[in-house]
Amino acid sequence: MESGSHSSDIVFDVVATSELERAIHDRLADHELRYTSGRRAIVEGLRRADGPITLPELLESSPDLAQSSAYRNLSLLEDAGVVRRLVHGSEHAHFELSESLTEHHHHLICESCGLVRDITLDDTLERTLDRSFDQLAAVEGFRPTHHTVDVYGVCGDCES
Amino acid sequence: MESGSHSSDIVFDVVATSELERAIHDRLADHELRYTSGRRAIVEGLRRADGPITLPELLESSPDLAQSSAYRNLSLLEDAGVVRRLVHGSEHAHFELSESLTEHHHHLICESCGLVRDITLDDTLERTLDRSFDQLAAVEGFRPTHHTVDVYGVCGDCES
DNA sequence: TTGCTTGCAAATGATTTGCACTGCT
């Protein structure tokens, strides 16, 4: 059960990863940016993370990254539509792969420790929300591009 | 919000204002804070504003406020549950009166100029959302306290 | 008097940027 036990996961992972890598490579190329090892490390760090993470957390998971380059590349990746920056109350911004590379989702945010976890709403509810937003936006003269739903609370670890 | 005992908007407004003032006074007192003229000016500025505003905007509407005192008092008012701080992508935070002094609502945010406007969802939809959040939060071990729904887009003024 | 408030100036700290160097292509 040892030598072959993980093979299917790995194959799947490799395929999925290479598709992701190609998509990212193309987006960067569209913006005349190279997909360098430092940028790959950032993407890998975000992909491995269990939800959106801060820059210090990213550096911890990839110690060879220089702080300024990581910040600079996160901004470039954001401009290229590869990364999304989340700004909540906590001191550091959180970063995750763009929804166009993963899937539409929302966030659960711990008000005590700042932890952010992903959640998804069911499609029916999402459609209802979209319809409401379109109507409301029309009344206000807005052209809506996207929406966020954040649920604040206290996570299990912080619940004393 | 309707007592039915007032025949004009002006009278209603005066009464509503004094009720608001008393509620705020009480909350500050609970936190052993005084309701000084500077703090009144902040509350008035927020009340007069057409939605959440930034600190520079607040100072513009009440030029006698000192920047540091305004920041300090906004934080204290936030701690006392009188003010809510909104942190989006824009450079400055936005401030508004707490929902417990007004009513539950959400925001439309212009990605171009940073303008924030209030919107409300209908009660049925809010209840549906709350139910979903409770379920999701339970699965993740979170205890939800509140939620935000932000609709991003481009406002009429910025639509060129 | 006691201690909350205030305004000024200085500090803080996350993020950004200038610049010289490295390394693809």
Place this chain on the structure above:
DNA sequence: AGCAGTGCAAATCATTTGCAAGCAA
């Protein structure tokens, strides 16, 4: 060769804080 990418150190800028003076109970 030529130009994008990197890392260091320095700069930025919204926000916070120390402190001495003002004011209310």
